[in-house]
Amino acid sequence: MIVPFSAADFLDRALAVYADRTGVVDEPSQPAESLGEVSYARMGELARAQAAKLDELGVGFGDRVAYVSHNSARLLTAFFGVAGHGRVLVPINFRLSVEEVAYIVAHSGARVLYVDPELSEALADVSCEMKFVIGDDADMYAEGVDPQPWEHDENATATINYTSGTTARPKGVQITHRNIWTNATTFALHVGATDRDVYLHTLPMFHANGWGMPFAMTGLGVRHVVIRKIDGAEILRRVERHGVTVMCAAPAVVAAVLEAAETWEGEVPGRDRVRIIVAGAPPPSRTVARVEEELGWEFIQIYGLTETSPLLTVNRSRAEWDDLAPAERAAKLVRQGQPALGCTLKVSESGEVLARSNVVLEGYWEQPEESAAALADGWFHTGDGGVIGDDGYLTISDRKKDVIITGGENVSSIEVEDAIFSHPDVAEVAVIGVPDDKWGETIKALVVRTEGSELTEQELIDYVKSKVARYKAPSSVEFREVLARTATGKLQKFKLRQPYWEGRERQVN
Template sequence: MFVPFSARDFLDRAVTVYGGRTGVVDEPDQPAEPLGELTYARLGEYARAQAAGLDALGIGFGERVAIVSHNSARLLTSFFGVTGYGRVLVPINFRLTTEEISYIVEHCQASALLVDPELADSLAGIDVPHRFILGSDSDAQLYRFGTEPEPWQHDEHAVATINYTSGTTARPKGVELTHRSIWVNATTFALHAGVTDRDVYLHTLPMFHCNGWGMPFAMAGMGVPQIVVRKIDGAEILRRIDRYGVTVLCAAPAVVNAVLDAAKNWDGEIPGRDRVRVIVAGAPPPTTTIERVESELGWEFIQIYGLTETSPLLTINRAPAEWDGLPAEQRAAKLVRAGAPALGVTLRTSQSGEVLARSNVVLEGYWRQPEETEKVLGDGWFHTGDGGVLDDEGYLTISDRKKDVIITGGENVSSIEVEDTLFSHPAVAEVAVIGVPHEKWGETIKALVVLEPGAQVTEDELIRHCKQRIAGYKAPTSVEVRSELARTATGKLQKFKLREPYWQDRSRS
């Protein structure tokens, strides 16, 4: 028997098995009227009502519905009300400029655009057949309660979502994820993370980012209450963990740092000690950060690696029982690796050191960009664009984005390694290492650092700190203190923006 996978399977199970349980707790502090606490049965009613609303608007199966929103119950509902009933959801990063959002809406040929009230004015000029400002006024049109939606014949190979890349390079590309890739990612992610119906999930990760890494689906399938956070604040994360008994969350390293900072001023026992699992990705965090998460917070640290193009899970690094007796430093050194391949994932590296992957979670293609699709999938392997090494234990370590490897005097230098070394200095709060032009060496290593509040350190001290710990040719030749570093909404350093001023008058960048 063959039964096609569908993204709606996860909500259908939640409605059947956990219908009376709280499914989502909406963000109370938002410009739209919050939906409050919804049971999974009620969430299922909202999803069906949204599908019926799209029917009434004449938006057919396969058409795109774009949404620009902070984390909210309405956004979470759309993963099922849009995607689960045969349309294609396009979640857009709300931090993008109006021009960038307009480009995405036009490029994906969206039939409808759903907009967070906070962005209503800035996005008013975007041309789209149907536009709705999320909130109580538009609910009557978007949700047709009591009306049964048109039946959709489930097709696991149909595109379920188009997720635009984060823009760490240039124009974002529309990643086509199918119902099959979403289903496999959510199921294997939940399996590796040990998700059960006794968990409580906190949505600190933006849901627009690769569908919240698939957590809206995975958590629904296991009946897990989902707590929505609209804006990231370290102390507020701790308060909600305390209030709702949160056991698992996903976060970029920058969010982890915000929590660690807030914990310094927390009065009493840190919420979630010996209970919370924090799943981290976006960039390899320094080993000192991993040690602090496990010692200062008392949370379990889990590292994953993946891309929007892989739904995203490719590898996971969760400490096995064999590591329990290791000293904190050794344990952190093992956890800093990207991890072992997830179930159903095959990895290898090319001759140039690029990480290649095969899996059911890999994208179908880039929307309306066949040439770009051929570049990354043409030989039957997905080309990640990341450099990495597979060790004897089968674990992957990411050395760098290919474009971020610094070649100085013929030597390849991993900016990640240099960043980790600089981050071990107590005065350094954030760091980005880039290559800048050099007449003799082609390029040389420059460190951009943000210092801890009140900290003082000289350029020579930081360079000397590096030379004491890594090979001399890997040490920065210059250090510049910044007040902040350019990042994407998910915490990734935008190194192309950091490099741009140094290379703008050069033919090679």
């Protein structure tokens, strides 16, 4: 018997087993009216009401529905009300510029756009066939109406998640229902999730579908706790208030929690209870040790990409390491880990990490050439360089594709270079990532000014912030007389990066 997988399966199970349990605690402080504590039964009603509203709007199965939103209970429910009912959810990074959001809405062909009320004015010029403000619930839900049934198709696209890559324009990653199902179930298995857990959404839900946690945790009846804006002290308060046991985070969030813990009065909450799952860039080993010693939380590292739903590897402390000193254990945990269940990895002759798994994307939306390149020879080409040790552990050693990961966000260096080069006083530019203890990497621009220009570092940074999302702007600018090139005129970025990474074993941080 073959029963097609569907994103709807996770909420369906919660409704069958945990209907009366609190499913989500919404962010109390937000511009839309908070939904407060929402039972799984009510989540199911809202998901069905959203699907019915899409029916009413004439949005058919396979049509795209875009969201630009901070974390919220409404966005969480949309994973089921939209994707779980046969439409394609397009969650968009709320930090992007107006131009970037407009491109994604247009490129995805979204027929409906829901915008966070905090962003409605800034995104007023982004056009879409139908556009609504989140929180105006009459535009989102048709209560008391049965939605049209959707025949589950596990190979149908469930979400399109836009990610920065090697080109200036983001690519739309098509994630299928089968991808979602495989990622969610294997992720939950590897981190030992149960219905006794409480999950804090410190990770943006738009980011690779919150790494699949909206699905995995819902299927197990876990209580979701929504946090809208990240603050280290507030994370600790919610861990204490709600009994949080698990969260996902970029290294910058880990750093914020450690900083807040230094001034926390009394014992840090969650000791011997919280599991913090980290990805985006490996933090320094001393940060891993501090998580264990100062917070008393378990540190789990994973590796993956938006294109892989995202889970490819898991590095979790094992019984053989129990007697190691924290520093020794931390040195083992900074590796990316061993392949997740159902995933096969290998390293190509050129040193690139390749993967095969049911979590690998269907393709890039309307970019067949990019899709063919990424999936060449039956393997997904990660663009990351790495080595696999004799014990099966993957260590990422360098980045093959031209992407900088800062604070867990992918930034195309080419995109930033385009923005900088549009300044009339810039003659040449190269953008590189340099190591940073807090953010993993920060963005540095190496710039040759036009003759006679007196352009300053701050002037250029401010200019770039007006062109792209603020987090994509360089944090430092170094002016040079010339940028070394090959005989054919190509910049050799590995040589430009070398002085900043000298003495480091790996060329990513």
